């Protein structure tokens with residue numbers, strides 16, 4: 001697909017209006033945000049802050065009890081499972097595959113909602129190539145390393161929305177199991193994949209530099225709430241410092257790229273208590 005040929009729709013792809021829910025003693029939300037086709041948005045926050053829960057609400061894995069969530073202007077509760085699977089793809093933090101399934105079969109599961117899929121083999125192959133996993137064809141999942149399995153699951157997500165435009169791709173720590181070289185290459189793959197199709201990317205990350213370099217906007221989540229939304233540039237540093245309770249500095253590399261680092265000797269800022277008021 002050629003990005004130049006995609007007419008991005010004006011209507012927002014995802015709208016969350018004061019969406020909330022309670023899980024046990026924890027209250028999440030209200031989450032209010034709008035995501036447009038073609039946007040790349042990173043979700044950041046301390047461990048246990050409610051990032052995965054936000055993603056699970058947006059993907060309908062969890063059902064909101066308050067507020068409203070819509071996909072392309074339609075209440076997500078009114079989509080059939082098949083319609084949802086052709087509009088949004090979700091890479092969960094951990095995915096367990098039973099038995100020693102073959103890699104191509106796992107990738108093809110991304111397209112299981114389609115009754116007729118004449119280009120399945122080509123799409124599976126291309127998706128594996130884009131996820132740097134083509135060399136894993138023919139292997140069994142239970143004989144792969146964690147990083148290799150992660151690439152197969154990424155290929156599954158690529159395959160799912162390979163042939164549609166303006167979908168929503170949600171990923172929960174997609175790069176966590178990968179070495180630094182592969183992280184960079186797969187970030188590039190995600191960007192080119194989304195850009196070519198006008199897909200929006202909503203990804204939970206723990207790496208501030210990746211979020212600043214590869215994304216347009218940051219959603220800062222803390223204590224089960226969306227604390228703020230900021231542009232992904234160095235102006236976000238004060239908000240990030242307060243989010244994580246650390247001091248951050250930045251350096252400019254010779255090729256003009258800003259790199260953020262944690263200042264070791266600075267007095268710590270008050271570290272936010274993860275979900276201290278989730279238990280209300």
Ligand SMILES: Nc1ncnc2c1ncn2[C@@H]1O[C@H](COP(=O)(O)OP(=O)(O)OP(=O)(O)O)[C@@H](O)[C@H]1O
Pocket residue numbers: 023024025026045046047048049050051052053054275
């Ligand atoms: N089904 C559930 N029932 C009760 N509590 C839950 C449930 N799911 C998550 N929680 C709690 O809600 C809090 C937020 O969880 P969530 O997975 O959204 O955090 P997170 O920000 O994604 O964390 P991490 O970065 O560690 O993955 C955690 O304290 C977690 O234990």
